[in-house]
Amino acid sequence: MAKTDTLPPIAHPAREEITVEGVLRALADPVRLAIVRQLAATEHEVACGALTVPVTKSTITHHLSILRQAGVVAGRQEGTTRFNSLRRNDLDALFPGLLNGVLAAQR
Amino acid sequence: MAKTDTLPPIAHPAREEITVEGVLRALADPVRLAIVRQLAATEHEVACGALTVPVTKSTITHHLSILRQAGVVAGRQEGTTRFNSLRRNDLDALFPGLLNGVLAAQR
DNA sequence: GGATAAGTTCGATGAACGTCGTAGTTCGAC
DNA sequence: GTCGAACTACGACGTTCATCGAACTTATCC
Numbered sequence: 001m002a003k004t005d006t007l008p009p010i011a012h013p014a015r016e017e018i019t020v021e022g023v024l025r026a027l028a029d030p031v032r033l034a035i036v037r038q039l040a041a042t043e044h045e046v047a048c049g050a051l052t053v054p055v056t057k058s059t060i061t062h063h064l065s066i067l068r069q070a071g072v073v074a075g076r077q078e079g080t081t082r083f084n085s086l087r088r089n090d091l092d093a094l095f096p097g098l099l100n101g102v103l104a105a106q107r
Numbered sequence: 108m109a110k111t112d113t114l115p116p117i118a119h120p121a122r123e124e125i126t127v128e129g130v131l132r133a134l135a136d137p138v139r140l141a142i143v144r145q146l147a148a149t150e151h152e153v154a155c156g157a158l159t160v161p162v163t164k165s166t167i168t169h170h171l172s173i174l175r176q177a178g179v180v181a182g183r184q185e186g187t188t189r190f191n192s193l194r195r196n197d198l199d200a201l202f203p204g205l206l207n208g209v210l211a212a213q214r
Numbered sequence: 215g216g217a218t219a220a221g222t223t224c225g226a227t228g229a230a231c232g233t234c235g236t237a238g239t240t241c242g243a244c
Numbered sequence: 245g246t247c248g249a250a251c252t253a254c255g256a257c258g259t260t261c262a263t264c265g266a267a268c269t270t271a272t273c274c
Contacts, residue, residue, distance in 0.1 A: 020212035028131040080220045097204025105127035187241045187250045
């Protein structure tokens with residue numbers, strides 16, 4: 001009740017604020033790596049619930065938050081659904097080759 | 108006394124055993140990233156003691172062990188000194204662009 | 215309005231991690 | 245043989261991290 005004023009549209013770091021270490025830390029987890037791979041495999045945005053990872057929904061939220069803070073993924077709210085996408089442009093501009101190298105890995 | 112039989116020459120993973128996740132985990136630490144940058148900055152091998160990082164020697168040993176197990180650096184023993192070098196060839200073959208992207212980072 | 219669906223927030227818990235100091239080993243020099 | 249240098253191995257300690265369940269918010273649909 002009475003609570004419809006401020007609603008920060010999420011909060012992502014600007015391109016200049018993204019650090020390698022942050023990105024590497026964000027990618028250094030099997031679940032998050034799986035999420036990034038799934039986002040990279042499609043052209044479209046992906047909803048949280050459409051990700052297939054072996055953890056709870058609250059844990060997915062946590063991982064997406066870390067990926068967002070690191071500047072790896074972007075999130076867009078639409079109704080009760082949050083659409084996520086890879087920040088390819090920014091990552092490629094800052095660390096050319098990094099993302100491709102990670103995605104090229106067979107294991 | 109009486110202990111001069113087995114002395115494993117260190118133990119590195121074969122190229123096929125290196126995983127992206129292991130490499131990313133290994134790189135996701137400021138001290139280890141600094142070590143990798145110093146190794147990348149020179150053509151020569153670097154002794155543990157010649158690395159300039161703000162931690163104790165035993166901690167350096169620990170970090171180098173992690174980097175070695177992940178397949179990021181190679182170590183060669185010579186007397187009491189251990190010379191370390193980046194496994195550029197292997198990393199570039201497995202994850203083309205990854206290392207360059209990391210090293211290209213301004214921060 | 216009520217019900218449902220999609221995410222988030224908030225502890226709590228147990229595991230993994232980075233750091234250090236001390237002790238130990240191995241080699242080279244005296 | 246003795247000494248020092250270069251690391252390594254082993255505990256120990258404190259912090260960070262991934263995970264979960266339960267409660268909550270917000271929007272959509274009937």
